[in-house]
Amino acid sequence: MKRIAPSIFSFLLFLLQIQPTKSYKYNSIFSFGDSYTDTGNLNVYVLSKNLSISVNTEKWPYGQTFFHHPADRFSDGRLILDFLAEEFCLPFVEAYLAKKGCFRQGANFAVAGATALDPTVLKQISLAKPAIVTALNTSLNFQLKWFKELKPSLCHETKECRKYFDRSFFVVGEIGLNDYNNMFVNGLNVTQVHHYVPKVVDTIGNAIKGLIYEGARTLLVPGNVPMGCLPTLLSSESDEQSFYDNRTGCIRRFNMLSRYHNSLLLRAIKQLRVKYPHAKIIYADYYKPLINFVKFPQRYGFTSTPLRVCCGKGGKYNWNSSELCGMPNVSACHDPSRYIFWDGVHLTEAAYHIIFNSWLKGPYAQPPIQDAHLH
Numbered sequence: 001m002k003r004i005a006p007s008i009f010s011f012l013l014f015l016l017q018i019q020p021t022k023s024y025k026y027n028s029i030f031s032f033g034d035s036y037t038d039t040g041n042l043n044v045y046v047l048s049k050n051l052s053i054s055v056n057t058e059k060w061p062y063g064q065t066f067f068h069h070p071a072d073r074f075s076d077g078r079l080i081l082d083f084l085a086e087e088f089c090l091p092f093v094e095a096y097l098a099k100k101g102c103f104r105q106g107a108n109f110a111v112a113g114a115t116a117l118d119p120t121v122l123k124q125i126s127l128a129k130p131a132i133v134t135a136l137n138t139s140l141n142f143q144l145k146w147f148k149e150l151k152p153s154l155c156h157e158t159k160e161c162r163k164y165f166d167r168s169f170f171v172v173g174e175i176g177l178n179d180y181n182n183m184f185v186n187g188l189n190v191t192q193v194h195h196y197v198p199k200v201v202d203t204i205g206n207a208i209k210g211l212i213y214e215g216a217r218t219l220l221v222p223g224n225v226p227m228g229c230l231p232t233l234l235s236s237e238s239d240e241q242s243f244y245d246n247r248t249g250c251i252r253r254f255n256m257l258s259r260y261h262n263s264l265l266l267r268a269i270k271q272l273r274v275k276y277p278h279a280k281i282i283y284a285d286y287y288k289p290l291i292n293f294v295k296f297p298q299r300y301g302f303t304s305t306p307l308r309v310c311c312g313k314g315g316k317y318n319w320n321s322s323e324l325c326g327m328p329n330v331s332a333c334h335d336p337s338r339y340i341f342w343d344g345v346h347l348t349e350a351a352y353h354i355i356f357n358s359w360l361k362g363p364y365a366q367p368p369i370q371d372a373h374l375h
């Protein structure tokens with residue numbers, strides 16, 4: 001093997017530094033997950049099944065920033081997936097269920113409300129009243145099935161597929177939040193929900209294995225957000241002071257659950273890296289950047305009250321389940337970029353953008369997306 005002389009190597013590095021521009025090798029993005037990643041699948045799914053679910057992302061002021069119209073995204077503007085596509089000089093990742101055009105540059109299989117666990121499994125766990133999302137067949141396994149259904153249109157023989165997927169970037173998550181939320185809605189307490197975290201993480205791990213088996217080589221796997229900071233959960237809690245972390249105002253036991261999920265996910269990823277050394281698996285942390293936003297909002301330009309949502313109405317957190325963003329007479333704040341939360345669960349474009357940059361360049365992705373690409 002020829003060795004590159006150190007001086008030439010430094011010169012190459014120098015070139016990379018003066019030209020850090022868009023020279024990514026990725027030609028396509030495939031993504032899986034829930035409403036943090038969905039770019040239109042829920043709307044299509046609801047229509048195709050004739051379900052009587054009102055999807056607020058079709059309503060103003062969703063999409064008001066950047067798109068200037070509702071854009072099938074649960075935010076005022078772009079999601080992390082959109083920033084990723086822009087960074088790779090690729091088009092925004094098309095919702096797969098919309099079946100518009102060809103998907104050679106990628107497809108998004110994420111559906112808002114999707115769970116990691118299958119609806120049948122969730123129904124066994126939550127015997128009481130099955131929440132609406134458990135009735136939808138959009139869980140991670142269904143998303144994988146859609147990917148396998150699409151695959152023959154992307155490549156054929158092994159060699160061709162290897163070449164194609166070597167230049168594909170996979171995003172698996174965030175997913176899991178809806179599993180836990182469903183369990184809470186169905187009356188399980190945090191101790192009981194803790195018990196199911198390994199099952200949720202196993203399901204995510206199996207999805208990663210499945211994708212690597214299908215040809216995935218680079219995967220980004222985001223963990224869970226600090227659930228105890230979500231205005232929806234905060235609004236449903238009592239005022240018991242001991243529930244709250246006095247540095248953030250978030251509910252401690254929900255955040256502990258998120259940290260538990262993330263620690264198991266990271267452990268699973270480390271095992272998968274050993275098992276599949278030819279794959280690059282990036283762990284992306286949603287938890288730490290979001291906690292930092294809440295602790296030090298001014299540092300990031302979030303000059304509003306951190307846990308109050310931009311688009312909502314009433315109550316301590318400007319959030320009320322009967323007056324949701326997208327409903328008549330519910331308006332958005334004047335400047336969403338000063339807010340962390342857009343609605344009760346989802347972030348503003350401004351918050352997504354900062355998190356994206358921390359995944360791209362570090363420190364909140366292991367390894368940062370940029371570095372994963374260079375090796």
Ligand SMILES: *[C@@H]1O[C@H](CO)[C@@H](O)[C@H](O)[C@H]1NC(C)=O
Pocket residue numbers: 050052
């Ligand atoms: C869709 O559902 C509505 C009522 O929910 C019903 O009136 C209509 O016939 C259904 N359409 C189809 C195509 O099933």
Ligand SMILES: *[C@@H]1O[C@H](CO)[C@@H](O)[C@H](O)[C@H]1NC(C)=O
Pocket residue numbers: 049135136137
């Ligand atoms: C989901 O799948 C189950 C089992 O195949 C089926 O009974 C149910 O009607 C499906 N739900 C929807 C919304 O398609």
Ligand SMILES: *[C@@H]1O[C@H](CO)[C@@H](O)[C@H](O)[C@H]1NC(C)=O
Pocket residue numbers: 189190191192
């Ligand atoms: C959670 O529920 C279980 C089963 O009902 C019960 O034994 C346990 O004490 C509860 N834990 C908390 C913290 O409420």
Ligand SMILES: *[C@@H]1O[C@H](CO)[C@@H](O)[C@H](O)[C@H]1NC(C)=O
Pocket residue numbers: 246247
């Ligand atoms: C915050 O709570 C911790 C215990 O959870 C306590 O030790 C500390 O004094 C509290 N700080 C403030 C500023 O209330």
Ligand SMILES: *[C@@H]1O[C@H](CO)[C@@H](O)[C@H](O)[C@H]1NC(C)=O
Pocket residue numbers: 314315320321322323
């Ligand atoms: C939420 O909105 C409904 C309908 O406007 C109202 O009746 C209720 O009091 C509100 N709840 C809170 C906590 O503000």
Ligand SMILES: *[C@@H]1O[C@H](CO)[C@@H](O)[C@H](O)[C@H]1NC(C)=O
Pocket residue numbers: 328329
């Ligand atoms: C919206 O607000 C207007 C004026 O306050 C009121 O007349 C109308 O009934 C409200 N609409 C809804 C759906 O609450």
